[in-house]
Amino acid sequence: MKFLTLSGAAMLVQTRKPEPRLFGTVDGALKLLHKLGVRRIVLDRLEQWQPEQAKLVRRSRPDRAQALTRAAEYDRWVRAKVNASRLDPRPAMTEAEWESVRTAKRAERQALLSGKSQ
Known part of the structure; x- marks a missing residue:
């Protein structure tokens, strides 16, 4: 997820890796942005969104x-x-x-x- 900040372009990355953070649903992405304090969102190039990518790279966690x-x-x-x-x-x-x-x-x-x- 890429976005613009007051200081320029930024990208939301994974916790322990510099790879882009992938979301399985738009809802999940919006909830995280809201927690981060983002109050205005403009969706651009939504047709390029591939939610199935998030399932492919999801790490397994213990039960x-x-x-x-x-x-x-x-x-x-x-x-x-x-x-x-x-x-x-x-x-x-x-x-x-x-x-x-x-x-x-x-x-x-x-x-x-x-x-x-x-």
Whole structure:
């Protein structure tokens, strides 16, 4: 997509490539231009537009539904952990108790790491 700006001619390019950005529909192009702040559009040489080109160069993406499902599952897991912690009837640990637990855990981890390196 080429267009004129106050400083001259410009071209809308792909995110990671200097190749021209292709659109499958005029609607998609107009929505993006609107987001960019363009308020006056003059269509020129529309007869040369080839929407099928956008389908040929469209990159494949991982299934967004799967990614969103995993994110939602993780969110539910974290929320359940936080809620369980809040509802835990045991008294809170003092800072000294917590420090002794941390020290013991660090010692365990160091012992495991030194055992693996040998």
